[in-house]
Amino acid sequence: MSEKRPLILVTNDDGVTSKGICALVEAVSEFGEVIVVAPDKPQSGMGHAVTIGRILRLNEVQFPIQTAKAYSTTGTPVDCVKLAIYDVLGGRVPDLLVSGINHGSNSSINVIYSGTMSAAVEGAVEGIPSIGFSLLDHDAEADFEGSKVTVQRVVQSALANGIPKGTCLNVNIPKVPAAEIKGIKICRQAKAFWEEAFVKREDPSGAPYYWLTGEFNNQDKGQDTDEWALGNNYVSIVPVHYDMTAHHAIAVLNEWDLG
Amino acid sequence: MSEKRPLILVTNDDGVTSKGICALVEAVSEFGEVIVVAPDKPQSGMGHAVTIGRILRLNEVQFPIQTAKAYSTTGTPVDCVKLAIYDVLGGRVPDLLVSGINHGSNSSINVIYSGTMSAAVEGAVEGIPSIGFSLLDHDAEADFEGSKVTVQRVVQSALANGIPKGTCLNVNIPKVPAAEIKGIKICRQAKAFWEEAFVKREDPSGAPYYWLTGEFNNQDKGQDTDEWALGNNYVSIVPVHYDMTAHHAIAVLNEWDLG
Numbered sequence: 001m002s003e004k005r006p007l008i009l010v011t012n013d014d015g016v017t018s019k020g021i022c023a024l025v026e027a028v029s030e031f032g033e034v035i036v037v038a039p040d041k042p043q044s045g046m047g048h049a050v051t052i053g054r055i056l057r058l059n060e061v062q063f064p065i066q067t068a069k070a071y072s073t074t075g076t077p078v079d080c081v082k083l084a085i086y087d088v089l090g091g092r093v094p095d096l097l098v099s100g101i102n103h104g105s106n107s108s109i110n111v112i113y114s115g116t117m118s119a120a121v122e123g124a125v126e127g128i129p130s131i132g133f134s135l136l137d138h139d140a141e142a143d144f145e146g147s148k149v150t151v152q153r154v155v156q157s158a159l160a161n162g163i164p165k166g167t168c169l170n171v172n173i174p175k176v177p178a179a180e181i182k183g184i185k186i187c188r189q190a191k192a193f194w195e196e197a198f199v200k201r202e203d204p205s206g207a208p209y210y211w212l213t214g215e216f217n218n219q220d221k222g223q224d225t226d227e228w229a230l231g232n233n234y235v236s237i238v239p240v241h242y243d244m245t246a247h248h249a250i251a252v253l254n255e256w257d258l259g
Numbered sequence: 260m261s262e263k264r265p266l267i268l269v270t271n272d273d274g275v276t277s278k279g280i281c282a283l284v285e286a287v288s289e290f291g292e293v294i295v296v297a298p299d300k301p302q303s304g305m306g307h308a309v310t311i312g313r314i315l316r317l318n319e320v321q322f323p324i325q326t327a328k329a330y331s332t333t334g335t336p337v338d339c340v341k342l343a344i345y346d347v348l349g350g351r352v353p354d355l356l357v358s359g360i361n362h363g364s365n366s367s368i369n370v371i372y373s374g375t376m377s378a379a380v381e382g383a384v385e386g387i388p389s390i391g392f393s394l395l396d397h398d399a400e401a402d403f404e405g406s407k408v409t410v411q412r413v414v415q416s417a418l419a420n421g422i423p424k425g426t427c428l429n430v431n432i433p434k435v436p437a438a439e440i441k442g443i444k445i446c447r448q449a450k451a452f453w454e455e456a457f458v459k460r461e462d463p464s465g466a467p468y469y470w471l472t473g474e475f476n477n478q479d480k481g482q483d484t485d486e487w488a489l490g491n492n493y494v495s496i497v498p499v500h501y502d503m504t505a506h507h508a509i510a511v512l513n514e515w516d517l518g
Contacts, residue, residue: 031310164508184517239508246426249498
C-alpha cells in the first residue's frame with residue numbers, strides 16, 4: 001500500500017504571476033501534489049479583507065511549473081483560501097497551506113497588514129497547517145533561490161511534526177546569500193510600528209491626493225524578537241494565532257464600574 | 260483654568276453616511292470635540308487592509324450633526340485613521356478613537372475580518388485609547404437609539420480609567436430593546452468560525468461567478484465568551500491586542516530540529 005502524497009495548497013498576495021509564488025511552488029513540489037489558488041493581481045496590504053457586496057471570478061490559468069494546477073481569482077488572499085476550500089479542491093482538505101514567498105518583510109506589526117499572512121491565518125482558522133513565507137526584498141525581480149532551502153526545511157518539519165492547533169507560522173528570511181544565514185530562530189513578534197506618512201500631491205486640476213508611505217520604527221530591543229533575528233541574519237519563525245483577546249486585560253476591565 | 264475638552268476621532272467601515280456612525284457621533288458629542296474621518300463608501304470585511312499602489316482622496320463633507328467636522332476618504336477604515344492622524348488633525352493626538360456603530364456583529368472570529376475593529380486596532384497601535392462598537396443588526400435602517408446608552412457608559416469609563424496599553428475594546432450590543440439588556444460583561448473572543456459557502460451563478464454570457472456567503476458555527480460553550488454574553492442579552496466587551504504571537508507555541512516549535 002503506497003502512502004498518499006500530501007495535498008499542498010499554495011497562495012500569496014503578490015499575484016499568481018509573481019516570482020515569489022513560482023519559487024514557493026518549486027520548493028514544495030517534491031513534498032506532494034500542489035494546487036495554486038492566488039489573486040490575479042497584487043493584493044499587498046489587504047490584511048484579512050474578504051470580498052463583500054461584489055462578485056468573485058475564478059479561472060484556471062497556466063502556471064510556469066507544469067506539475068501544479070493553478071487558478072486565479074479576482075479576490076483577496078483570504079478569498080482565495082475560501083474559494084479553494086469551497087470549490088477548487090472539491091471537498092479534499094489540504095494537508096498544508098503555504099503562502100508567499102512574499103516580496104518584502106512580514107515581520108513584527110506587518111503581520112496585521114499582510115495579505116500573505118492573512119491567507120495563512122485563514123488556513124489556520126480552517127484547521128489546515130499553514131505557513132506564510134516572506135523574503136526581506138521588495139523587488140519584483142528579487143532572488144528567491146536561497147529561500148527555497150529555508151522553505152523546504154520548514155515544510156519538512158511541519159509535515160513531520162504538525163503545527164500547534166490554532167496557530168500558523170510566520171517565516172521571514174533575511175536578504176543575504178544563503179551561505180550567510182546563521183540558522184532559524186523561533187521568535188515573538190517585535191513591538192515595532194509604522195509611523196505613517198503620506199506624500200500629498202495635486203492632480204492636474206489642482207485637487208489634492210495622497211500616497212500612503214511610512215517609516216518603520218522598532219523600539220523593541222529584545223533578542224527574542226523576529227526583528228532581532230532578521231537583523232542578525234537568522235530566519236525568524238513566529239507562531240501566529242487568531243485569538244485577538246488580550247487575556248491579561250480582562251481582570252483590569254473587570255475593575256471598571258460598568259454595572 | 261478650564262479643563263481642555265477631549266478630542267474624539269470617529270470612524271467606521273459602513274461609510275460616512277451610515278446610520279450607525281451618526282448615532283455614535285450623537286452619543287459621544289457630549290464628551291468632547293468630535294472629528295469624523297470615515298470611508299466614502301461601505302468597507303465592510305476590509306479587515307486591516309491599507310491602500311498600497313493606489314492614491315487616496317480626502318474631502319470635507321457635511322455631517323448631519325452640525326457640531327462635528329467630518330471628512331470622507333476613498334480608503335479603508337485603517338487608511339482613515341492614518342490620514343486623520345497624519346493630516347486632518349494637524350498634529351493633535353486624539354484622546355479617544357471610536358469606531359462604528361457597526362451594522363452587524365463583530366464578536367468572536369469576526370474581529371479579524373472587521374474594518375470597524377481594524378480601525379480600533381490601528382488606533383491602539385498608534386497609542387490612542389480606542390473602542391469599536393457594533394450592534395447585532397445588519398439592517399441599514401437598524402435602530403441605534405438603545406445602543407447610545409451603552410456607548411456613553413463605556414466611553415465615560417474609558418475616559419476615566421484609560422484603556423490598558425496595547426489593547427482596544429471590542430464592544431458588541433445585542434439586538435434587543437435597551438430595557439432587556441442585562442448588563443455588560445468583559446469576555447474573551449469565542450472560538451467560533453464561519454463555514455464558508457459561495458453562491459455560484461452564471462453571468463449572461465454563461466461564465467461563472469461567486470458570491471461569498473457562509474454560516475456561523477460556534478462550538479465554544481464557555482460562559483466567559485462574547486457569544487455567550489450576547490446570546491444571554493449582555494453587552495460583550497473583549498479587550499483586543501495586536502500581538503499575534505502564539506506565545507504558548509514557542510516552546511513547542513523549539514523542539515523542532517530546524518538547525
